Every structure is written in C-alpha cells, then in structure tokens.
Amino acid sequence: MSHFTVAVFTKEGQTIEELLAPYQENNMGDCPKEYLAFNDVEEEYRKQFESDTRKEFYCNSNSSWGQEVGEDTFATLKEHSIGDAFNIAIKKSIGLSYFKKDYTYKCYYNKTNKYPEEHIWLKVTDILWTNHPDKDVCFEGMIRVKLIEEPKEISLKEYYNNDFELFIKEWAGYKEKDLETGKYGYWENPNAKWDWFQVGGRWSGLLKIKEKATSGVTGTRSWTNEAANIPEDKVDSAKVKDIDFSLDIKKYNDNLRFWELIVDGDTPRNSEEETIIKRNFNKPDYYSNRYENKEQFAKLSSEFGTYAVITPDGQWHSKGDMGWWGASSETDEEAKQWNKSFKETFIDNADPEWTLTVVDCHI
Template identity: 25%
Template sequence: MSHFSVLVITDQQPDDDALAAILQPWHEYECTGVDDEYVVDVDVTDELVADHAKYGEGKPFDEFVEGWSSAEKRDDGRWYHHTNPNAKWDWWVVGGRWSGLLRLKCGEAPILGRPGVLGSRASDHPLASDQAMMQDIDIDALRNEAREEAVTLWDQVHQVTDGLPAIEEWAALRERVGNIEVARAAYWAQPAVAALKAQFPNSWSLDDEVDATRRTRDEFGQRAADASLNTFAVVKDGSWFERGKMGWWALVSDEKEEGAWTAEFRKLLDGLEPTAWLTVVDCHI
C-alpha cells in the first residue's frame, strides 16, 4: 500500500538479523504473524460501540461486531483486538526504493541491499550506498548536489512564472471557494500553475515547482541541501521518530512541517559520532 524510508542508526555495523531485532518492536502482527512481546490485547469496546451506533443498522451489537471486526469477546464482557498497537511496517528491505541514498567518500566501498521494484533506486552513483559509517559519508557532496539541482529547478520555474500573478495557496483557495471541485479547477487554472504544468508535464503535484515560486533562489537551494539525507523516519537507541504517521497510499497524518523535520534531522546527523553506522531501510505498510 505505502512505502517509506527509515534511517536506522546504530553503534556497530548491523547485519540483517540485527536490523530485524531493532525493527521488531514496530512489526504489524496481522501481517507478520509473529506473536511476541510487542503484541498485546487492546480493549476496543468503546470504538466498536461507536461503530455500531454509526453503521449497525439495527443489528444486535455482538452480531454486528462479529461481522465488522476481528476483535474477540473476553470473560469480562469486553472486546479485545490482539495486535501490536505500535505497528509501523509489515515488511522491510535494506535499500529498496531508497537504495543509494547515502554517498560515500572516494575510496570507500559501497554496501548495497536490494533495489526497489523494476530496479528503482535513489541514486546510481558509483559511490552510492545503503549502509555506511558516518565518517565515510560525503555529506558535503550530497548537500551540494541537492542544492545545485534545486537552483536549476528554481531557474526553470522562474523562467515561466516571473511576471505572472502569485499562486494562491490551495488551502486558502479551498476555504475561499468552498466547493472542492470548483476550487480544484480554479487552482489549476491560475496562470502560473498552468505555465508550470506545461513546463513540467511529468510532475504530478507540482509541489516543488510551486514552492520555488515562493522562495528566493538561495533559500530554495539551502532547503534542498538541508533535506538531502532526509528519510521519513529514524530509529535510534530503541526509539522511533517520524515526520508523520504513514498510512495506506502514502497518506500522512499528524505530519510535522517539513522545515521543522529537516531542522531536527540535520541536527541529529551533525551530532552523530563519526563511528555511528547508518542504514537506509525501505519499509512497507
């Protein structure tokens, strides 16, 4: 349903068994089938009562629940779901769609996991790696490359949008117009948005391109440089940190503002010991 990137930070180089142990607290029991210490009985009675009131259509409560949920009724008369309440993934692989996200310094040997579907990777650079010690990663090269790509995009964007009316943000337009279909049509009909769509026909959302219209060239480039190693989540010292809660079809809820997450991420990286190991993992949920 959804893929997302996770950076696992360890003191020693982890093999697959070590990574499995590190990531295990967040497995989805319904898919992995592993009934371990992370899987518990969660009381979902109140949630089911609300569902019954909304969708029950006159059915007796117990009958509704049996057809609605996998929860089981216990001796105390309440309903429980046997699950891992902290579930984040149903399977994972080193690299995957983000294979090659790390960039090594010259002379270092890349360590690669598996590419994504149809061989998709984050980078095909000869020094691209999925695992490395912090001191062996060429952070400056990654940040400079991201900055150069961003300012090139900024130049292309401003070639077609300079002189056109500023783009009204979707949230503001949606609130002003009301009807979502009318708002959507109005958004894409804005002269600058239409110009960007013509210039970048393969960009589905135009998020980066629209963002470039709102920032200076230097600011846009710096933001890209700061985010060059960002992943959706980080696992370190037995804790999971993430930008938001990933759901099906890559829908994210409770998402941190991108700039705030980037600042946290950069502070974390810059504070790591040179001997810390970084492993990029593609998680699926």
Template identity: 25%
Template sequence: MSHFTVLVAVTADSPEEAETAVSEALRPFDASLEVEELTDEDGETYWRNPQAHWDWWTIGGSWRGTFQARIDAKTDDIMVPEPRSANEDAYLRPFAVDGGRAGMLRLQAQRDRASNAALEDWDRYAKVIDGTPQHEPWSTFAGLVKDGGGTNQYTWDDARRDYHNQPRIKGLRESQEYRRWLLDAPEDEIEGRSRDEYAARKREQAIPGWALLTLEGEWWEMGKIGWFATSDRTDDSEAVYLTKANAYIDALDPDTWLVLVDCHI
C-alpha cells in the same frame, strides 16, 4: 498503502552485522506485534502495536543507492545495493551505496548536490510560471466541496477541474519540465519560497529521510504517515525534524552505521 524512507543508525562491525542490527532496531515498530489489547464499540477485542510504523521493509528498495561512499571506503565499511528484478539494470552513480559507516559516506557532498539541483529547479519553475497570475491554492477549491446536498452541489471533480484550469497550474502540468514530478506538485514544493530558502530546505532534506531511528531506539519523523502517502506533516513539523535529525547525524561517531530503509505501511 505508503512507502517512505527511514534512516537507521546502528553499531556494527560489518555489513552483515549492520543488517541484523537494523532488523532488531526496527522490530518494536512492527504493525503485526500484539502489544495492546483493545475492545471496539461492538465488544470485539483486538490487538495492536501503538507505536507501529511499518508492515514490511527492505534496505534500499525504491531508494537503493541513495548514498555515495568515499573512494577509500572498504567493503566492510559500506552496504552495496542488492540488485532487484524491477530495476537491476537501473543506473547507479559510482560508489552508490545503501548505507555505511557515517565517516565513509559523502554526506556533505550529497547535501551540496541537493542544494545545487534545487537552485536549478527553482530557476526552471520561475521560467515556467513567468507571466502567469498567482493561483489559488488547492484548499480554496476543496473548501467549496460540501458533503450531501442536491444535484447542483460543488463536487470534488469540480474542485479538481477548477484548480487545474488556473493558468499557472495548467502551464505547470503541460510543461515538459514538471511531467517527471510524480508525487509532490511543484507549486506545493517551490511556491512561496525564495531561491535560497528552497535550496536550504532541499539541503536539509538530503540525508535524514522521512524518519530517523536513533541509536537509542527513538523514532523521529516529520509527520505521522498514513495510506496513499497522506500525513499530518506541516512545514513547521518538517523544519523541526530536519534541524534535529541533521544535528544528530552530524554528531555521530564516524564508525556508526547509517542505513537507508524503504518502509511500507
């Protein structure tokens, strides 16, 4: 099971119409649709949707209030986050919204915030790793694990132990600065990128989300996502997606709605 963000572009005259349009735009990608009949190796037939990307979704969800509306935005221009029992008391920035007309969202300001935060995070990372030797990547230890074998086999537990016992990784895990990182490890996010490169990447990531559903009904994504947040995303596939998605977003008519959706698969 995985959650990920999808930015949906739709045309509408009100928040209510935008929500309906989002539902219609997402429908072709419903995993429950019976589009194609297949037969497995045991002769059993089943149906599937070859372009399935979600089994349920909600607007905002875990990413509610991601966007910030312009101060002059009217109620018909924006989608105000719905309160949820799990986090209805969670702090939201002033004018935080789940979407709105592109011209009424402070997209450039959001990119600026992401870039500035990345510069600060890169500086914190450099401070934490200062004086520690370069670590071996996880792939080095994973490559030592072999299926089968005898009692002296190098196991996944061995790989995890040895990876995390490296001075740099151990220091990162023990640092107060990085205990808040729940998913992507800081060394995977920051290592190997210059300060400016890291800020530029975070700026590019600020708006598009994991995937973009265009007005034309095309689903663009940085990688195919699977269970437990696994994916086939690469640095190259992400860079190509972000360049394409940001250019598309910036070229939209200001009246086009952009709505952030929390998708589950």
C-alpha cells in the same frame, strides 16, 4: 499504501531488525508480542447491537441496483401479487445476470442508465432446468419463484434473536474470543509505523561513500529501479565515518532550476524541463511554505535526508506520521524545521563508528 525513507543508526552489535521491530504493524500477525496491546471491541459492538438496525434480508445480486431482467420477464412479474409462486424462463439476453436457488433478488427492467424506479422482490424456490453445470445456478433455463414483500428495517437484536454471541460472530466476523484475554478483539501495535521494509528499495544508492571507505554494502532494489544505473560509490549502508555528506553540486543546481520552473513559473527551455513540470504534482506554495527561499530549498534538497530516523537508543524520530498514498501529517512549519535541522541533529551528532542504513519502509 505509502513508501518512505528511514535512516537507521546502529551501534556495534545492533541490527536494523531489532531497532525497527518496535514499530512493526501487526497486519501479518508476526509482530513480536512484546510490542502489542489488545484492542477490546466488545463494548463498541454491544452499543451497536443495542441501537442499530438492518434490513431483514438483502438482494443477492452483485449490483446495488438489483438483478436486471428482460422486458418480457419483468412484465410477467408485474402480473403477479405478493405470495404468488410461478415459473419464469431465464434467457441469455439478460447478460451476466444469474439466479441461484434459495437466493433473494430485487428485480428490475431498465430502459435507461438511470437507477430503476421500480423493483419487484422475489425468492428463487427451485431451479427447474438449467444449462449450467451447477444445478442450483441458472444463467439460462427455467426457475420457480415466489414474490415477496420488500424487506423491512428491523433492529439488530431482533434479527439475531437477542443473541449477542451470534451477532458478533456473523456481523462483526469475530469467530471466537481471544484465548489470552477471554474477550472479543484483536492485537495491534499502538506504535506501528511500517508493515514491511527493505534495505535500499526505491532509494537504492542514496549514500555516497568516500574514496578510501572500508565499509559500504547494498541492499535490494525495488521493481521501480531494478534497471537503474547506480554508481559503485553509492550504497545503502555504511559506517558514518565512511559516508560523504558533502553537497552534491549538480543536484544543487538542478534543484535551483526546479524551483525556478515550479515556484517562479519560468518557461521550460527544453523537453526535459517540460517533463519536470508534468511530473510535479505539488503546487508552488508546497515548496515556498516549507523552504525560506530557492537557495535553501536547493541546499537542503541536495543534502542527505530521510523522512524518519531511528537512533541507537531505539527512538523513532520523524517529521510527521505517514498515512496512505504518501499523505503525511506534518504541518509546513514542522516540515521546515525538520529539513533545516536534519544534518545538525542526526548527522553531526552521530558517532563516526555507527552504521547508517537507508531503509525503504511501507505502510
């Protein structure tokens, strides 16, 4: 997941919802159909069906190591051969391990924390006695088992009896063909940029309005800043003509000091500066590669700017493509050009009557 800012410029009669709609991900199935394209997966899965293999069956234990049993139980299993059927007692000492009727397990006993060297495969054919409310489940009691051979690697075609329809339903999870296309696949937005958004959100109060402004509204806060003290002259949406885009001198000076601490490596003067260093997760060259010098960093970081912009013509502009965990695709040079030209490109050329809304987008 990632959060990022989007500045949405709207003309009179437009809404931010209609401008954001063409870039909605279809993760909840509610993206408008006009923005979707069908992704046909049938050819891809047919190739897999023809060439790939799988195990005949798998261990039903939740652990990749298998099903742990006690030393006495494992010794009993080792006394028997493939095909033997017999009863074994299940004790509480096994821990959280349990057995279920008709399930298959690879069992092991382990004296160390290393992956067990020896496994014995069995199938539970019956639960003879159990203290569990579900009579097909045994945490403690008596079960009947049959020792079986270790599963072999077989082709997908063999496992699914050459039935592609069964394979794509059970293996790939496509229960039925798409009604509109008659094919297996899913609908997605090839231009998807976000899956949900809120006005303001983590960036509540990013816009400062002028003293005599006649517009300006706030959106909703994120849980991350719901207790923050946001001044009355800070809003999330206002007409361009009512927004004060002048340089924030305090923020400018703070950013100068930030550069000195992080990039120049100055010694912190107090606990607040020590906290700044601890909370910074970027290396010094992250900043030096994206800004020409300390003064440019301080200036551009103190001016209004967002990760992406939507203009009234519906076009999406951004420095890169946002991925998970805040990882964005832009190069240092692309980021540098975006930061340098943001004000000239989007603010200076904006119609004063347009409304600018800051949106917290998630992907």
